[in-house]
Amino acid sequence: MSDRLKALADAGVSIWLDDLSRERIETGNLADLVKERSVVGVTTNPTIFAAAIANGARYDDQVKALVADGAEVDKVIFELTTEDVRNACDILAPVAAATKDDGRVSIEVEPTLANDTEGTIASARALWAAVDRPNALIKIPATLEGLPAITAAIAAGISVNVTLIFSTERYRAVMDAYLTGLEQAKEAGLDLSTIRSVASFFVSRVDTEIDARLEKIGTSEAAALAGQAAVANARLAYGAFQEVFSGPRWQALAAAGANAQRPLWASTGVKNPAYPDTLYVTDLVVADTVNTMPEKTLNAFADHGEVTGDEVTGKAAEAQALFDQLAAVGVDLADVFTVLEVEGVDKFKVSWAELVETVQGQMDQVER
Template identity: 80%
Template sequence: MSDRLKALADAGVSIWLDDLSRERIETGNLADLVKEKSVVGVTTNPTIFASAIAKGERYDEQVRALVNEGKSVDEVIFALTTEDVRNACDILAPVAEATKDDGRVSIEVEPDLANDTEKTIASAKALWAAVDRPNVLIKIPATLEGLPAITAAIAEGISVNVTLIFSVERYQAVMDAYLTGLEQAKAAGKDLSKIRSVASFFVSRVDTEIDKRLEAIGTPEATELRGKAAVANAIAAYAAFEEVHKSERWTALADEGANAQRPLWASTGVKNPDYPDTLYVTDLVVADTVNTMPEKTMEAFADHGEVKGDVVTGKGAEAAQVFDSLREVGVDVDDVFLVLETEGVDKFKASWTELVDTVVGQIEAVKQ
């Protein structure tokens, strides 16, 4: 057992692995991470699946069977990915039974649907039915079109991981979408205690985009602010989370058994080598949150990460000051978040193309 990761978990941070592969499942690696590294959840995306499928032969037999059945590329992808997520859900099931909110495995709706509400809802329903495990989370992007899809999925009793959140303003809209979905689920007679959700707030990309702009401005005041925006943005998000969960609206739902939609810190691998490689873990420790990490970041924290207690609660005003300072030196913060969301959706779609290309290659290989 890693003492540093255990200390992080003891501080109330749920450690989720941002990776999945059939190899991890079949070799027992995922089960070992649960046992030895305090891992209590898994997140996936098309790029992760593309890498897993391209690297080994563990998918060949299933691909061959699906091709022989005449399945299309999209149907092959659906079968391969839901199979892995279903099996990961089974590995994490004891964690889900032993804890209130953990033991979850996430799978994304088709990225090309990010700007189509109805098709996103249909994709979420299909994934939920195919995986058929209570501890799966369906990832829906926090685009404007995604917001009503989040509400609709929650209203159906589907547990959701809301992804691609960059700004506090959009995060507030996500929380509203979640609460509206719970209210609709309650009206439909659903058991609110069985519905789970996390809100994935992207971290490192905020520093990447804002640092680039600060360096272009080039003044001493601007360069002094490098590396501060991402953590401040996440802290501001947590303050918004606390505010909503003090409201009468939330209390009424909680009284009916509803679970809080926990903030999840995503994109926590450090992009700038000048920054500590555990920056977006160490500086975002607070209870009732999730930190989903690439294995490289997890191993770095296990080796030299520090837990300094709660470093988030009560720092909303300080976070706001960072953004006031960014605006004062000339950073157009609203444009930053617009660019990040646009790029995020583009990367979301590009990762799907990568997965399609990878599976097409596998299909061609098994036909030979």
């Protein structure tokens, strides 16, 4: 087992892999990562599935059977992806049994529904029923339309990974949606202890967007602020998490058996090669969080990552000071977060289109 990854886990960071394929499942690779690399969860998205399906023959038999049954492309995607997530959930089931919050595998609602509340709710219900594993998480985007869908899913007893969070303001709305869902679930007599949630706070894209704006501003003061906003933003988010999940509203739900909605650091692969490749892991070490990593980042941390203690708690004031400096040099932070959300939804849709094209190509080969 990697000592560095174990040290990260021992610091209270749950290591989740941001990747999944049938090859990982069937060759035992995923099970090996759990055993040897401290991996205790998995996240997926349409791009991950597109790559898996395009690069492996392990889906061929299922595609052939579905095509023979007359399935359309959306049905084929649904069946292929829920099959992988179900099997990954089974591999992670011992972790889920041994830990309070880990052993989870996430699958995303169709991205074209990001601004459709009722469609998202229906998609979440369908995915939850199809995977049919208690350690699954259904990914719902934190758009304005997604917020009531989060509440509805939680109220129905569906565990949720809230994705595409960029600002602390939206994160607070996400936490409110979660607590409201728990309150409704409690009112309906559901067992709150069975409901889990994480809030996926996107990291690297914040630096990408703000660094570009700082470069355009072009002053020495602006240049001095580069590469710091993403970590500061996450530290502010963690401060909000601590505040909400220590208040009286939460305490009443915790007394009824509810689980806290942990922050999850997503998009932790470094985009700028000038920055350390473990930046968004090392600088965000803090207990009660998840860091979901692409395998490249996981391997980098296993090789040379450092755990120097809690890098987040008590740093909200310092982070806010940086944000004040960013505003002072001319960065419109509200616009940054709006742009990132719009771009994020668009990227999700492009990702979905890529998956549809990939699967349709596989179906066309069968039909020929």
